[in-house]
Amino acid sequence: KAGVTQTPRYLIKTRGQQVTLSCSPISGHRSVSWYQQTPGQGLQFLFEYFSETQRNKGNFPGRFSGRQFSNSRSEMNVSTLELGDSALYLCASSLGTSSNTGELFFGEGSRLTVL
């Protein structure tokens, strides 16, 4: 079956703009998590959604937000972009919530460059 799909794969924005990234989980998976990957900070947890509800949130400013739709697809939004937001944004899906012991399945990521 199809894996986790993230769009767009690459995008370039300028400071102050906003961006929306999309993630379609594996069919049947109801949990979607988002991670930010940068060379300096490594992989940092952004948030997790399950059944359209945010279940967990990382230590990111309010400019970072997300949502999940009834078909489990998820979007994340970053407003008022800063240079430091340049990163690879990874989406991961799983059958249950993060409170279980299952592994996460990651998408290819969306690489955001902020100029």
Next chain:
Amino acid sequence: AQSVAQPEDQVNVAEGNPLTVKCTYSVSGNPYLFWYVQYPNRGLQFLLKYITGDNLVKGSYGFEAEFNKSQTSFHLKKPSALVSDSALYFCAVRDYNQGGKLIFGQGTELSVKP
């Protein structure tokens, strides 16, 4: 707080030799540990996990990992390295004190030379 550490930024191995990528953890309670691999410009791929049971866990692509409770380690191993194993490897632990999110190590760059 739960954490994992990967003490080596880079590991260099000759093709055909055994490889080890190190990971140590610090958790309260039972550790749920994972290994992921990332190829250039790609997402993370799941390799294996330890939840409970046998200390030697077998995973994808011939990789295995040994869970050692006394040494709080979860090292990734492969008996014979391939050039195609060259990639970035991440150890991770579930942090159930913070909703079960994955906490990742900083990653280890594995380079396998012919």
